[in-house]
Amino acid sequence: MSNGTKACALLLRVLLAALFLLSAVAKLLAIDDFELYIYSYSLLSLNVSFLAARFCIAAELLLALFIALGWWRHWVNLTTFAVLILFSLFLGYAALIGRTDSCQCMGRLADLNPAQSLLKNAVLIAMALGYSKLSRMTGHASLTGKARKTRVIFSALFVVAIVAAVFCISVPDNWMFGPEESRYDRQLLEESIGPDGILAGEGLAEGHQLVAFVTRGCPYCRMTREKLGSIARRNHLDTSRIHYYEPADLPDGLFLRITYGQRPFVLLLDNGVPVVTYHYRNISERQVSRFLQ
Numbered sequence: 001m002s003n004g005t006k007a008c009a010l011l012l013r014v015l016l017a018a019l020f021l022l023s024a025v026a027k028l029l030a031i032d033d034f035e036l037y038i039y040s041y042s043l044l045s046l047n048v049s050f051l052a053a054r055f056c057i058a059a060e061l062l063l064a065l066f067i068a069l070g071w072w073r074h075w076v077n078l079t080t081f082a083v084l085i086l087f088s089l090f091l092g093y094a095a096l097i098g099r100t101d102s103c104q105c106m107g108r109l110a111d112l113n114p115a116q117s118l119l120k121n122a123v124l125i126a127m128a129l130g131y132s133k134l135s136r137m138t139g140h141a142s143l144t145g146k147a148r149k150t151r152v153i154f155s156a157l158f159v160v161a162i163v164a165a166v167f168c169i170s171v172p173d174n175w176m177f178g179p180e181e182s183r184y185d186r187q188l189l190e191e192s193i194g195p196d197g198i199l200a201g202e203g204l205a206e207g208h209q210l211v212a213f214v215t216r217g218c219p220y221c222r223m224t225r226e227k228l229g230s231i232a233r234r235n236h237l238d239t240s241r242i243h244y245y246e247p248a249d250l251p252d253g254l255f256l257r258i259t260y261g262q263r264p265f266v267l268l269l270d271n272g273v274p275v276v277t278y279h280y281r282n283i284s285e286r287q288v289s290r291f292l293q
């Protein structure tokens with residue numbers, strides 16, 4: 001086998017491993033956006049979306065590792081094709097239903113819509129095909145029984161270690177955050193939504209309502225809007241009972257006086273009485289959907 005063929009196989013192997021690694025790290029750094037993107041399709045619950053996002057990242061990291069090591073070439077090549085085809089089918093579905101927002105394939109490194117990501121995947125599939133063909137031509141040394149057993153053990157350890165590392169680096173919100181009482185001016189809030197209050201005409205004192213205090217330019221406020229919007233769509237909630245307020249919407253500094261400056265700040269109101277408060281991390285899909293249904 002020529003040195004040129006070996007060099008090409010090595011180059012494709014390094015590029016594929018690097019691209020999967022880059023994609024996984026980019027998603028991990030923008031995990032909040034990635035899990036919201038998965039959830040926005042209304043196919044999985046919010047809690048399952050947290051898990052799905054992290055398992056996708058772990059899968060890409062494992063592919064990068066095993067491609068780089070050159071272990072289990074046949075099965076790793078098949079898995080690479082399966083992952084790329086599966087992602088491509090998903091992106092095709094996203095394009096067909098008219099999604100044009102970032103698919104989060106490269107996190108915040110590149111704002112790629114589904115059509116652009118399909119082109120990226122086509123290039124990756126071509127690279128994977130080339131690497132698969134060249135790797136068969138170059139061949140690989142056969143392993144003894146003891147060496148194969150050792151490789152199996154190390155492979156299993158790598159899988160466990162990478163999955164554990166992803167979940168330790170970015171612990172799912174529902175594992176860390178539960179119901180908690182936020183500090184805010186409850187009396188001022190109730191006065192504001194009462195019969196003589198500034199917000200009396202907003203209908204906040206009637207039935208079950210959700211109120212979110214958000215500000216422009218705050219990334220977690222943006223994601224709070226997206227999360228609540230996805231919860232409403234997935235559970236067919238009455239969006240007229242979901243209210244957003246920004247500082248400019250409330251006179252006399254009322255926003256800051258009520259929230260003590262925290263944002264996003266979300267409340268569930270039962271006939272004008274606050275019963276639950278949330279920040280971005282601990283918003284509960286089940287609780288919100290049951291409360292507003």
